[in-house]
Amino acid sequence: MTDTQTLLDNRLPSLATLFLQRVAETPDREAFRYPVPPASGQGPDEWTPLTWQQTADRVFAMAAGLMALGVRPEERVAIASNTRIEWVLADLGVLCAGAATTTVYPSTNADETAFILSDSGSRVLIAEDAAQLAKARAKRAELPELAHVVVIEGADAVPAEGDPDGWVLSLTELEKRGLALLDERPDAVRDQVAALRADQLATLIYTSGTTGRPKGVRLPHDAWSYMAVSIGNINLLDEDDLQYLWLPLAHVFGKVLTAGQIYVGHSTAVDGRIDKIIENLPVVRPTYMCAVPRIFEKVYNGVAAKAREGGAAKYKVFQWAAGVAREYARVSQDNFRRTGTASVPLGLRTKHALADKLVYAKLREAFGGRLRAAVSGSASLAPEIGYFFAGAGINILEGYGMTESSAASFLNPENYRTGTVGKALPGLEVRIADDGEILLRGPGIMQGYHGQPEKTEEVLEPDGWLHTGDIGELSPDGYLRITDRKKDLIKTSGGKYVAPAEVEGRFKAVCPYVSNILVHGADRNYCTALIALDEPSILAWAGENGLAGRTYAEVVASPQVGELIEGYVQELNSGLQRWQTIKKFRLLPRDLDVEHGELTPSLKLKRPVVEREYRHLIEEMYAGTRET
Incomplete structure (x- = not known):
């Protein structure tokens, strides 16, 4: 061969x-x-094949x-x-x-x-x-x-x-x-x-x-x-795979x-209507699909919200099953890394089997029942979300790349490690600069920025090394972990560095109501956060807690929701270093979106835009404090 x-x-x-x-x-x-919509205009779409x-x-x-x-x-x-x-x-x-x-x-x-x-x-x-x-x-x-x-x-x-x-x-x-x-x-x-x-x-x-x-x-x-x-x-991939694109x-x-x-020759089902994803997956029944982290976060939050709607007992079962999934994934991945076999103790296997019948099997059916692998890219996936899906039998293989590197540079192999973006693709060179920046060189690297030689020179060295602007760590066996964007690292006024993406990712795993979060703290003496909640999830909670009929803005402004999110912030802080903790937060009156320019079309947070738009809330959180 x-x-x-x-x-x-x-x-x-x-x-x-x-x-x-x-x-x-x-x-x-x-x-x-x-x-193709049916000629009558009624009923489900008909999927038309092309050889x-x-x-x-x-x-x-x-x-x-x-x-x-x-x-x-x-x-x-x-x-x-x-x-x-x-x-x-x-x-x-x-x-x-x-x-x-x-x-x-x-x-x-x-x-x-x-x-x-x-x-x-x-x-x-x-x-x-x-x-x-x-x-x-x-x-x-x-x-x-x-x-x-x-x-x-x-x-x-x-x-x-x-x-x-x-x-x-x-x-x-x-x-x-x-x-x-x-x-x-x-x-x-x-x-x-x-x-x-x-x-x-x-x-x-x-x-x-x-x-x-x-x-x-x-x-x-x-x-x-x-x-x-x-x-x-x-x-x-192989030629019998069916991708959902x-x-x-x-x-x-x-x-x-x-x-x-x-190259592989498999088939792809193509439909860019985001509102049709949930409807299409059980019909298409893909074996493979790619998504950005926000999609997996929404699925997780949706499953949690549905369990909560079923009453306290059902929600308790879900929380237990989610914990089992994460433990199962961690143990099996750790054992594989140490011994080469993904074994887990009998007691954990027994709990996992029960949780599978109660929770995981239904989740897999929502994806069509045949999903062998899902690739997550464009931004980092919170490890706790990754471990949940891995333990539930949906393998989310994180990858890493940039437009400047033709998208795919790193990808987790079959024996993946949650929290990393895997190994470099064949033919790609990688090294970590003294300041932790990831540098790449290979056939997928861009020729440069169109008509902008000065901008090209800022990121592309004459010998072909691309400065990614991302900070990362390489394991001895070649697995890459992205810690943050170089320009997004926060240095507090006390001289401590904070990686906001890491803190934000942890909060998304802790709080099932969050949609977007921005951690702020550069040149400040403590960190704060702007938090946008997922509208369907928080309105469902509101309906069960005496706030039915109120708008999203009214719900997030209520003392009850403030107390609810405060509990999750404290849970987040309990697992952070002192200088990483969120001392104050503000809930935004609406979710962040592409239309207002706060997210890129691939759903990445535009930090400068959000910080500029909500500067008054940020300043409010630091009012009356003496910066050092």
């Missing part, structure tokens, strides 16, 4: 080349399935259509759409046309959308619907290079007064133009793919960023080819999943 390093050394130059190889090898196997050959037919039509519009190699084609099958097909079409995909979150406002389209020099925008078309139309005068807008929802592809001729067309029309070109030149797309170079620009992903304007990260074809081969050779494909985490899929 060929070893991984040999495969990496001899990898094909592009993901497009790998795609053609996949189609040739397994043309009739299912590649994707996607939901690899059917996928290639549409991809070729789109690629040729872009070529017919005059798109040339490395020219940018932007996609502004929610996750759906057309996003995947369009992205592959762009790659097969030799062009480069620019990603735009559909939630991005018109000004920032225009900035990304302008900064990238995008020639074509593939827009999901009328709302995305309207953003480009409103800023068309600022976008002289944008020659066409292709609208996925055909009914929305309506030209308006003032639009240049042919500026707006439907995705169906694009494919028709492509088929016409292929009638004349049947090998046009294959020839374009054959001409691709490994160092040619494939993707321009704009980091949502927690501060300032987004930066365009330049990722070449070779980065995705490397990702495909490395992910495909760590024994995580809901992550935003404008984010690098969602994008990298298609690379691994093409």
Whole structure:
């Protein structure tokens, strides 16, 4: 059997080349399935399959259509759409046309959308619907290079007064133009793919960023080819797997999943509607899925809230089962690390078996009953949440990467360790700098920031080492633990360092009502916290505790909820060092969200934004104290 390093050394130059190889090898196997609403408008969605050959037919039509519009190699084609099958097909079409995909979150406002389209020099925008078309139309005068807008929802592809001729067309029309070109030149797309170079620009992903304007990260074809081969050779997936893909494909985490899929050849169910996840999982019954920590936190809080609604006895059973799950996971992982076998004592096995019948089995069924692995990335998962799911039989494999490293750099193997992000993927070099910063070097590292050489020089050394900005520790056998963002470390006025993410993660495991928390304390003499609660969970509690009928803002402002959360803060503090403890906190009048700019589209906290918006609450918590 060929070893991984040999495969990496001899990898094909592009993901497009790998795609053609996949189609040739397994043309009739299912590649994707996607939901189609019933014609009557009533009842559940019908999941429609696409074979690899059917996928290639549409991809070729789109690629040729872009070529017919005059798109040339490395020219940018932007996609502004929610996750759906057309996003995947369009992205592959762009790659097969030799062009480069620019990603735009559909939630991005018109000004920032225009900035990304302008900064990238995008020639074509593939827009999901009328709302995305309207953003480009409103800023068309600022976008002289944008020659066409292709609208996925055909009914929305309506030209308006003032639009240049042919500026707006439907995705169906694009494919028709492509088929016409292929009638004349049947090998046009294959020839374009054959001409691709490994160092040619494939993707321009704009980091949502927690501060300032987004930066365009330049990722070449070779980065995705490397990702495909490395992910495909760590024994995580096989061709019989079924992935459930809901992550935003404008984010690098969602994008990298298609690379691994093409190499392995498994099928993916695509539906980006977040409100459909709970409904879809028992229908799709995936064996594998990826998510951000907030999803697992919401599931955990939801299960806890449901148990609480069942009465005191049922909630007590849940709490007992959660404790057993965490103990079982810790003991089995510790024993495997020491002895190579994940054994647990008989007494714990007996308790675990009972808890499985009462709690865990129902939880696994909610995920479809076949989930073999779930990968968590984009931010750190609270270890207590990870241990709970691990003990319940849902293996959450934490991973780590950045847009600048093509998403996947570290991933926990089958014998994973909760609280770490696993081992480096094959072909990636890693070292820890003197100040604890994680440095990476390998084929997945970006070429640089688009049009910003000074910004590139700040993070990318001439010899290829990328400064991640994250602080971490490597175990002797190569497991990486992320402790915090370098810029987010808090130094109190007493000279003590605090990692806010660690404290925040612990609180999420302790308090089942929390949605988001921000720990503050830089240059202060103690730490404080801004806490946003999960609306469904806290309103359910309110209904059972004499506060029914009140709004979220009224509930969180009540003395009863203040006392409730105070208890959880004290529980958190009991496990912290003195200088880490939360001396004061304030409950926010609403949850943090993407729409208000407080979270990135991948649900990361924008600390400067939140601290600026709630500066009055922060100052209130330090009022009357003398800073030292």
